[in-house]
Amino acid sequence: MEDIFEEKLQGLLDQHKLEEAIAVVEQQILQNPVADFKPVVGKNLLHITEALVQYLDHCFAAAENKIQVKSLYAEMNSFTINYDLWYVDVFAYDRNEGLEDTDWLADSDYQSAASQPITGLEDIQAVYQDYMDTAKWEDDAREVAAHECAALIVLRVQELFKAAKAVATARKLAWASVPVYVTAHDAYFNLLYQV
Template sequence: MNFELEDKLRNLIDKQELDNAIQLAESELNKIPKTDFHKMIGKDILHLSNDLKIYIQKFDKSTSEILNKPKGLIKSVFGKPTDYRPAAYYCEMNGFTINYDRWFIDLFSFKEMGGDDWDWLCDFYDSTASDFTITGLEDIQKVFEDVHENDRFKEPNIEKAYEVCELLVILRLQELFRLTYSKIEEPLSNIPLFVTAHDYELIYRVN
């Protein structure tokens, strides 16, 4: 992991400067002599926005129903209708660098939102029953596969490019969520949504 670059990117996305973060990551990748990882430059996955919107809305409906389900016989008969919503949502992409056969995400919902230490992300009350497959980056998946399967890390520039590319993949996922959330109406669009990949702290708050 390129921790120095990750820190710079985190500072940018904390300030909602996602476009600048993407530009910085691509610039850093361009400084490295060309590898197959450079195919990631200029790529995005925004074509998934409409399908992702449906996926998020379906989960919002099902997970909100859990919060609004009457508890106990008396409440089920005499209780007033409620309209509770999750306090926050979290998207996690799978460990994509070593699971290159398929890239996907899952969503998680929370009754309460915690602080910046992110420990609260373990306390979700619900998650999506099925995951959402990321498409459009299959050629990049093959690059990660080739590097791992053929142990190419000792080759010149491969490891450096790998460490930048993995961060750029996450940024492009966050870009997809930003676009998708901009198409979603209230009250769902008012619920904070955080996006990253498994075992990364490059976490972006979409709204």
Template sequence: MNGFTINYDRWFIDLFSFSEIGKEDYEWLADFEHHTNKDLTINGFENLQKVYEDVYKNQKHDIPEIEQAYEVAELLVILRLQELFRKTYKSAKESGKKWNDYPMFVTAHDYEMIYRIN
């Protein structure tokens, strides 16, 4: 997912592919071999995106209570994204889709919280 905390106008995902999976760390994820020509816009979070815009434009993340809520909200957005992909994989498996055999790594830009599916 794009850097959603500062790109509040549009949240989207890009898909990347690799011929092999790295073993020791996730640094290899930056060295993708193929990617989608078009990104995929995430819909349904427009109200939350307005909150991110307000916090960012008005520097509200310096207010301790807002900072704490902001950090929790970041994690919840990423977890929701990961849940979306988990459910997509489950549906693909039930439908017999071949791509379900391949692992997928789900995260947001500049986050180390990476979820591996399959």
């Protein structure tokens, strides 16, 4: 079932239907009898849009000193097991090979020196800590709920990057026209979105 769910979400992302993908996952979480992860529904990360714009602007400028940037890749850390700190790292490339075969993303030309913290979901970080520390992952229903929540968090990070890109476009920032690929390092779901 998880593969079908992931395929559905990736299909929506491929069609640039991010909001619809978020709605699908939120509905799934609400229908799940496990209550632990339900507080994530309705929350977003848009309060850190300006911080992300500044971070991306700095990363792009630093990368441009070394290469001609053709694309960026943003990856959230392994947040489901690293519940103490959530953040995003950015990588720059002198090429853009698209989404058809994403192996090229493993070979970046530049990596940001600092990470951008992801804040605002500390209550969910505490849920993941309890989930891991008390081995709740051994319960199949909780495992499904954790997967659904992880998918929503990845989608919310992608929503944040989409908002940052809109700000960059409005301000005519240097990186506004550069494709940005966004995912999480080893989330339960391998959801990749191009902003």
